[in-house]
Amino acid sequence: MGKEVMQNIDGISIYPIISLVLFFVVFSVIMYFTVTLKKDKADHLSSLPLENDDRYEN
Amino acid sequence: MSGQIEKFSYDNRISRMFLYATLLWGAVGLLVGVLIAFQLYIPALNFDLPYTTFGRLRPLHTNAVIFAFVGNAIFAGVYYSLQRLLKARMFNDMLSKLHFWGWQLIIVCAALTLFLGISTGKEYAELEWPIDIMVALVWVIFGVNMIGTMVKRREKHLYVAIWFYLATFVTVAILHIVNSFEIPVNLFKSYSWYAGVQDAMVQWWYGHNAVAFFLTTPFLGLMYYFVPKAANRPVYSYRLSIVHFWALIFIYIWAGPHHLLYSAVPDWAQTLGVVFSLMLIAPSWGGMINGLLTMRGAWDRVRNDAILKFFVVALTAYGMATFEGPMHSLKTVNAFTHFTDWIPAHVHIGTLGWNGMMIFAIFYWMAPRLTKNGKLFSMKLANTHFWIATLGMILWSVAMYWAGTAQGLMWKQWDANGLLQHSFIDTVIAIVPMYLVRAIGGTLYLLGFFIFIYNILKTLGSAQAVHEEEAEAPALVLNNENHSKLSGYLRHRILEKKPLALTFWAAVAILVGTLIEMVPTFLVKSNVPTIASVQPYTPLELEGRDIYIREGCNSCHSQLIRPFRTETERYGEYSKAGEFVYDHPFLWGSKRTGPDLAREGGLRDDAWHFRHMKRPNSIYDDAYDNPPSIMPAYPWLITDDLDVSNTPDKIRAMQTLGVPYAEGYDANAVGDLQEQAAGIANNIEQLLSGTGEDVVADEIKNKEIIALIAYLQRLGTDISKDTNN
Numbered sequence: 001m002g003k004e005v006m007q008n009i010d011g012i013s014i015y016p017i018i019s020l021v022l023f024f025v026v027f028s029v030i031m032y033f034t035v036t037l038k039k040d041k042a043d044h045l046s047s048l049p050l051e052n053d054d055r056y057e058n
Numbered sequence: 059m060s061g062q063i064e065k066f067s068y069d070n071r072i073s074r075m076f077l078y079a080t081l082l083w084g085a086v087g088l089l090v091g092v093l094i095a096f097q098l099y100i101p102a103l104n105f106d107l108p109y110t111t112f113g114r115l116r117p118l119h120t121n122a123v124i125f126a127f128v129g130n131a132i133f134a135g136v137y138y139s140l141q142r143l144l145k146a147r148m149f150n151d152m153l154s155k156l157h158f159w160g161w162q163l164i165i166v167c168a169a170l171t172l173f174l175g176i177s178t179g180k181e182y183a184e185l186e187w188p189i190d191i192m193v194a195l196v197w198v199i200f201g202v203n204m205i206g207t208m209v210k211r212r213e214k215h216l217y218v219a220i221w222f223y224l225a226t227f228v229t230v231a232i233l234h235i236v237n238s239f240e241i242p243v244n245l246f247k248s249y250s251w252y253a254g255v256q257d258a259m260v261q262w263w264y265g266h267n268a269v270a271f272f273l274t275t276p277f278l279g280l281m282y283y284f285v286p287k288a289a290n291r292p293v294y295s296y297r298l299s300i301v302h303f304w305a306l307i308f309i310y311i312w313a314g315p316h317h318l319l320y321s322a323v324p325d326w327a328q329t330l331g332v333v334f335s336l337m338l339i340a341p342s343w344g345g346m347i348n349g350l351l352t353m354r355g356a357w358d359r360v361r362n363d364a365i366l367k368f369f370v371v372a373l374t375a376y377g378m379a380t381f382e383g384p385m386h387s388l389k390t391v392n393a394f395t396h397f398t399d400w401i402p403a404h405v406h407i408g409t410l411g412w413n414g415m416m417i418f419a420i421f422y423w424m425a426p427r428l429t430k431n432g433k434l435f436s437m438k439l440a441n442t443h444f445w446i447a448t449l450g451m452i453l454w455s456v457a458m459y460w461a462g463t464a465q466g467l468m469w470k471q472w473d474a475n476g477l478l479q480h481s482f483i484d485t486v487i488a489i490v491p492m493y494l495v496r497a498i499g500g501t502l503y504l505l506g507f508f509i510f511i512y513n514i515l516k517t518l519g520s521a522q523a524v525h526e527e528e529a530e531a532p533a534l535v536l537n538n539e540n541h542s543k544l545s546g547y548l549r550h551r552i553l554e555k556k557p558l559a560l561t562f563w564a565a566v567a568i569l570v571g572t573l574i575e576m577v578p579t580f581l582v583k584s585n586v587p588t589i590a591s592v593q594p595y596t597p598l599e600l601e602g603r604d605i606y607i608r609e610g611c612n613s614c615h616s617q618l619i620r621p622f623r624t625e626t627e628r629y630g631e632y633s634k635a636g637e638f639v640y641d642h643p644f645l646w647g648s649k650r651t652g653p654d655l656a657r658e659g660g661l662r663d664d665a666w667h668f669r670h671m672k673r674p675n676s677i678y679d680d681a682y683d684n685p686p687s688i689m690p691a692y693p694w695l696i697t698d699d700l701d702v703s704n705t706p707d708k709i710r711a712m713q714t715l716g717v718p719y720a721e722g723y724d725a726n727a728v729g730d731l732q733e734q735a736a737g738i739a740n741n742i743e744q745l746l747s748g749t750g751e752d753v754v755a756d757e758i759k760n761k762e763i764i765a766l767i768a769y770l771q772r773l774g775t776d777i778s779k780d781t782n783n
Contacts (some may be wrong), residue, residue: 016577019312026308030300030305034297038296042296043292044215047281048217049143049282050291
């Protein structure tokens, strides 16, 4: 039943295409930013939680 | 270049307050959970009281655990880590306090209203509209406080944990507001703005993403802060965490329709939900691996350190749950797991395994740091807690998976003649022993929780509190900043830019999936082939439906027959989208502890329902040695008068939502209601006369039970009237 309903909507086939394109674009952008992240910045960022030096030891 | 060293203090008091609240509500939520687990094994524990039946306690349990226990724990951890990651005190102490007390007020209101059966009927969104508004306000306070802190930060970069906190804030706000559109009838009653298929789509878009953005993203943020802290090592891969974040929030939002496979929701939306659910395994496991590998080089400490033990099990449970989720989304797996105990098993691996164990680890680490002494009261007790909780988890998870699989397969079993092998009640009897094991497992987990409370309270109570933790950090100096020229305003704008940009892009990431899923779904509204014979409920049926919602019948009974031969054989014709157009809200349910009711109408006579509600086992007396039904009794429905004072308002509210009652029908509604009720009451009197359970029609015609029977007898009957079309 669902299929017939959806076929009645004009231009429904565009939705899967939009989804695929968006998916591809978003991942390309994320990968670009990730790969071009400088090592010293990444190191600085990952050290942030450890910066407030702990007063205590368990 | 760095600025002048500034002295300030971290607000530990707010974390401590949320921590206490977590202990309190955690105990309440888990206690109710254990009670309802035992109710499945010993129905007498429903106590024949409205306030203590499974249908009302189940939403109380889920809301208490998700929003009170896990919610308070999130805030405790966020307030602790956010200040330190930004090297700044929270933006505004008053907002922190308003957030805390507002949230506790919401929890108290939620507990009271759910006890009283005041519920919207939408899973994990049961709270009525005035509380919904309070939630929205308090949530905004939280967001303003968080973003405000980011603006006055002393650390230029925003660590990935903060991204997760921001995404949590923005997405939960959107989910909550969109799903809560409802038309109030009065202060305690409203109807969902959406109906049927649309309501289902919105609800599971909400429900699935409440799991994603309330039970997952805040904990991933907490993981990225507290796991490095406890292991004393930086996160395994910062790059992976970036991919993890964007991939997770982008993909998660699409996956909602996997809760509606084989339902009356369009195939296209179902398939989209499946595809994105499968993809979701990549970022989920990426995050899990990133967390586990952060502990590299610290594995020797796992042997003695309960904190790391809890983290390891939490992350493993996260991995299991996020593997299982995509598997459930495969239609073939979903076909025999959906509606069974497999679903609550999956959810409990998430909440007790992932969220619970994370909370234990974080609190065991954090509580000592809120004191001068800085030592956990007893690591030995923490280890004991760990083993008891883990053993409890193994017990209930094995029992629930076993029960779910066994029942799912039994529902689908044919005999040699091509008939269904098992009646529904036989499949229940088969798994009742598993319900006992499950309840014992839950009791162990609760026992562990009491040890946890004791250990944390001792830790906090035996040392002087540090409410204000002194700290110092250089003021943030912006690139090319010329102190004399850069105005305060401009400086403010630059600092605002990053958190706001992040909030914006996170919102875009989740809105894209939302819109693409929702737009076609709402276009369907004008395209659903309306079934001419599907008519609005009569006033009596509408009141009966509201009783059904009040008592939480949808906790245990679905109203959705899937298009399988095993289901059409058992329950009748499969459910069609056009049948639900007047269902505000939809009541498809997600679990069949009892049988599906989508075509209950006309299956049995009115007297059967009357006797069954009074004493569910009365219908089995001759056939079984032991009473087999685990359904609670509803004696108060037979003694309590139906309140018809709101009936005209309800009709008007429905008219506002587009339900085609005739103009001015509200004035006649009560008259029609009484007429229909008298008919049913007379029918019951006749059917029961001479059976020893005689009733007088005049005495029962005004009772709530009559409305409920009217509703049940209407269910699914409209399409069979469709003989002329």
